[in-house]
Amino acid sequence: MELVYTPTREDLVDAVRVQLRYGLFRWLRWVLPAAAVLAFLTVGLMLTGPGGAETGPLALMVSLGLVAAVLVPAMPRLVARLMFPMIERQGEHRASVDETGVRWVTGQSEVVGRWQLMARYAETPTQFVLLSADKSGAGVGALPKRAFADPADVDRLRTLLDRNAARV
Known part of the structure; x- marks a missing residue:
């Protein structure tokens, strides 16, 4: 045949999604969202716990949670953006x-x-x-x-x- x-870029995004689902990084689909939930739960505990929250650790946990939450859905497009110029x-x-x-x-x-x-x-x-x-x-x-x-x-x-x- x-x-x-x-x-196309979409071909590559689709292929990377499959690779992430069945390849070495398949664990990221579960670990990163779990890390985001844990980070946001920690932020909630820091805000509602006794003594108030310190700004530095609070900002760090919010940042880590956002990065973890955004990375999983964005990863196929990020990888495609890096690789597509060579393929094109x-x-x-x-x-x-x-x-x-x-x-x-x-x-x-x-x-x-x-x-x-x-x-x-x-x-x-x-x-x-x-x-x-x-x-x-x-x-x-x-x-x-x-x-x-x-x-x-x-x-x-x-x-x-x-x-x-x-x-x-």
């Missing part, structure tokens, strides 16, 4: 997917990922996101559904992925 597409410079991408794996070719690079490397995948409404077999999910590749001329090719790709990679 052949896909031809130009990656590569221009049009051509991906070939077959029983051996995936091969991405741009005007400046060529990457081959065998199924032993890209052993997991997730499907989002707009693309298939391939993840490396390691628990960190450090290796990520995206195959946008819009790259197919024939909508039936999306089903064929899903079938091929199901044969060669584990759906997460």
Whole structure:
């Protein structure tokens, strides 16, 4: 199967969301909101406790709570903002997917990922996101559904992925 597409920033945001959900940093989705709640509970105790609250520790806890609360939803966009210029410079991408794996070719690079490397995948409404077999999910590749001329090719790709990679 052949896909031809130009990656968008939203493709990257979507892929990073998947990576954060299933990769090494999946614990951040729970730890950071819990840290925000704890910080705000501490602020509440500091304000209502005996003796009044000192400004320095109070400001620190409010700041930590806000950072933790904002970081989780903002992280995919922050990562995409850092990475997208490099991907954008590569221009049009051509991906070939077959029983051996995936091969991405741009005007400046060529990457081959065998199924032993890209052993997991997730499907989002707009693309298939391939993840490396390691628990960190450090290796990520995206195959946008819009790259197919024939909508039936999306089903064929899903079938091929199901044969060669584990759906997460």
